[in-house]
Amino acid sequence: MRMLTFAKRCTKEILRDPINLAFGLGFPLILLMLLSAIQSNIPVSLFEIDKLTPGITVFGLSFMTLFSATLIAKDRESALLQRLHTTPLTGLDFIIGYMLPLLPIALGQIGICYLAAIPLGLTVSINILYAILGILPMAVFYIALGLLCGSVLGVKQVGGICGALLTNLSAWLSGVWFDLDLVGGVFRKVANVLPYVHAVEMEKALFSGVFHATLTHIVPIVFYCVLTTAIAVFLFLHQMKRQ
């Protein structure tokens, strides 16, 4: 009850911020349309709508980090979190309350991207549903990363690091904008160690129905999801104690 009340509050705070809506929903949709327009004039296989859409949805999820980190950092910088720490809310209530509302928002964002891609020529099949559900661990990773950043960074730092650096890094290292094999070398190796490219490849595999291909990608995604969540919980509880 307590936790759900707090989660409801977090949902309202996020959805009532017009900047969140503009970046979280507007930006991925604009990119989807822009890259599709480029593809129709200069065909690039990477930007074919069936390949592009899974990539754009993963890129869109990086804004979940920005949303959660901004909310937590704002709460920490205002005295609201201090007030709430004097109430019966527990550490677990806070963590779930911050993370839970972002899951349906992430699902909604992915769903809207797929819907917007249908008029652009996306193949419609039940696999869209599998792709949306299959990418949820990656959504949890991004949300946990936001909890982590929000626990240690201020609002301005969150804007720079989560809003600019992390969104760009996750895009470059995911192979959405360019084929990672074209760059090769260390860049390709680093990308393979991180979860972003695996998330895109896994979603592509689910979307195209090649389910056995997801197995190699799910392991690093779940590993980063669990690791980031554990670190985020530790750091959040640590800052709670310090406050």
Added chain:
Amino acid sequence: MQAIQTTKLVKRYKTLTAVDGLNLEIQQGELFSLLGVNGAGKTTTIKMLTCLTKPSSGDALVGGFSITKHPEQVKQLIGVSPQETAVAPNLSVEENLALICGIHGFSKQKTKQRIEELSGQFGLNTVLHRKAGKLSGGWQRRVSIAMALISQPQILFLDEPTLGLDVLARHELWKVIRSLKGKVTMILTTHYLEEAAALSDRIGIMKSGNLLAVGTVDELNRKAGVDNFEAAFVAIVEEAAV
């Protein structure tokens, strides 16, 4: 009956002792002010009593519960209005009040009833559906205190409640605080001498983590051998420096 009793309460931050062996008793229904210059230890004391920070040593009973052993029970009894504005900015005033009710596990009916009561008491009806973040500083502070009171706390902590407010807003808030006297035990920290003198049943003067003197305004004036409170405050603080 005592609402708060501290025993040798100490808070150290590395080499700094913010609160140094505080022994204090506050009676139920009393409005007690902690007064002192910057760094006196007022806010640290409030933070310990509200379970925001653990004491380095010593203990305190708040509503009969130990802040070190039973913080969960203490949190059920208290309401806190922090020094800075503590409202959810994108939520309406009504939603802010409902948030605290929900956190304290109130039913929908009780939440509605408490919102109606507090809105009347604090004159919030005209701003009830406006976003809290869009209100003026004075209104936000009023909402903040209403949020602290909505859970019907036995003990209310007001940390610098009128800091940064203009004279009119300050006097409006004083009216609200006066209206609560006797119903709730209040612990108020402030820089403003006239505020402490106008509102408090008793005042504690702190400096460098130590409680220098406790008493009514008249008692403190007599102790310092002067006839106005500002002079008494200065004399007590300066005497401690000698």
